Amino acid sequence: MTDLVLHIHSSPAEIDAKAWNDLLALQPNPSPFMRHEYLAALHESESATPESGWTAAFVTLRRGKRLEGACPVYVKDHSYGEYVFDWAWANAYEQHGLKYYPKALVAVPFTPVPGARLLARDAKSRTLMVHGLVQWCKQEELSSLHLLFGADEDIAACAEAGLMLRHTVQFHWTNTEPGYPNFDAFLASLSHDKRKKIRQERRKVADAGVSFRWSRGADISTADWDFFYRCYARTYREHGNAPYLTRDFFRCMADTLPEAWVLFVAERAGKPIATSLIALSAAAENGASGIDAPVAAYGRYWGALERVDCLHFDACYYQPLQWCIDNGVSRFEGGAQGEHKMARALMPVKTTSAHWLAHPSFADAVERFLEREGAGIENYMDHLGERSPFKAS
Template sequence: MNDYVIRVVASPSDVNPQAWNALLAAQAEPSPFMRHEYLAALHQSGSATPESGWTAQFFTLWRGDTLEAACPVYVKDHSYGEYVFDWAWANAYQQHGLAYYPKATVAVPFTPVPGARLLARDAAGRALLAQALVAWCKESELSSLHLLFGAEADIEACTEAGLMLRHTVQFHWQNPAPGYADFEAFLASLSHDKRKKIRQERRKVADAGVRFRWSRGTDISRADWDFFYRCYARTYREHGNPPYLTRDFFHRMADTLPEAWLLFVAEREGKPIAASLIALATDESTGSPLVAYGRYWGAVERVDCLHFEACYYQPLAWCIAHGVQRFEGGAQGEHKMARALMPVKTTSAHWLAHPAFADAVERFLEREGEGIENYMDHLGERSPFKAA
């Protein structure tokens, strides 16, 4: 590392936005959630701050005046908002009189979307960044380091740095080349039972007098953002939790990253009753959407099957009409398979400072990994598509 310098800053404002985003654009799996605007909005809106248990440290690797690699690291005193669950590990530490928190997490807060985490110009810079993270955790006497939902290149660098791998399952929809002609063509690819069920669910929503409209980017009005947030916050509170993201966060998204958002609003008799917000990854050169991410939804009125229509069928129809390659439905939920979102294995990487606990976790991950493989095989036998 003689030619490199590591600099760690506590605010995204201390990192050049253009340099950060240029690194991100060079990755094989960029996403809008790792853009400087997104991470800065989390920080500046009070959504991911020390007060909420997310103390940011932005690692940057320099060679001369060139930013070679970078990543966000959050020092945490809890495990909320991660979606890779390590509560059992924390409990085991506590039972043995050891402190699991604080720990370090390389992730996008509250966002279980796979993609690049270690932004680097090349594999050498990525490997050095991973090694520097482990060294920093040791020097800071942190219990552990966790890189969540990493891209393949991240996982390779973490493995070389001595981290252990953990797998989880998500459900993603693929638009096979050259793409479905329309939603009916998509339905025609499904088995009779699944096709019939989807049509029945959609009919229930339509018969209830619900109609949808969508807006993208700067066409999303401030009133629609406000209504969406009302729905989003209500969903969290109905489950007994305050919302992770503040209203100011979405204000900032509308102002600094509007092109990354697609909003569906359900209306009945001209009155909005539900909304779903989709994130978009776009082609840097053309602006065309490539990947859509189901993120947030909520409703102020109850309508049977409205959730499926707002969160799956409307977005899928939009993706087909706009040539989107993939729709990611988020973490967990086998019910998504009935809507043709198929299981995909995602990977995270973990380092624990305590040797005995590291050995125990490694054995646990081996058993868990076998279970994930069996689970994937089981899910593969339940394909919603027509038999070939």
């Protein structure tokens, strides 16, 4: 018996923002993407709503009025915007005359950033949430439950509850203690060919007459946000897709979570031609929104109106890395996939998701598949480890 009660909410607006953020600040790996302001903006801007296939069903765990646990949950009728791909699973269901959608997702929409998903005061509350989520999925007759890019504590709770684990690879840069004093010192740590290539790429951008400026937090002007969105939307449309996030989403960010963003603007002859946007996370002990102590940065979005050789590399990697070094940021996460990032000193990191499937036979088949895939991931990590861009120690 327990006095903890599970509640389902149809909108993040139904949950007290301070209580949610206070719970997030207790987690070992908080990120700005799990803040109430970020999740509420996705909903209020109509970026993640039932109309776009993201029906909120947020979970809270309470003891009386006290919030003991919480997590973002979405009921989905597609698999877009997730970055842990289960299209083959959905196709297999369809081929056997079964419905894979709707399914339940514990994740941040459109955001493949590892970190806390099950916000809990202790391990018991975290495990109770997992069991409660599985039971709720059964009651709602959902095909499956998926927790994406979870923290170690989340994955441990899911494994204890019998969920299957799946691994993927991302690429992260680390500014190890005592930290690089400047960008040249960072370059000096690389092998000769990698160092030479980066300098050549940055020289091409400079020789094309391109320079950069950056703004942080409230210093990002409305005009810069407008220009950024123009570039962001153009990049998506050039790849044949509509942008996931609306302009109103970034307007919400400027209003409610400005401290979480740094914007780089590339200019030529005084005219802006490209932008890149990174997000910041602060130390848990300082609160997840502290502006003065960023400990991690996350490469998020970029776009350009003009084509300049190597501009993408400079805007998305070298400018953010130089900013991280200058501001004492210890980690830069480059997002999902991208083996080419190793040439820019972003090293492979294994990320984990957890999965529960209601259909026993499909659950058995997926478990066998994940065993084979997991062995392949381990071999892939070993292979990548042999290709370090750094000098031999």
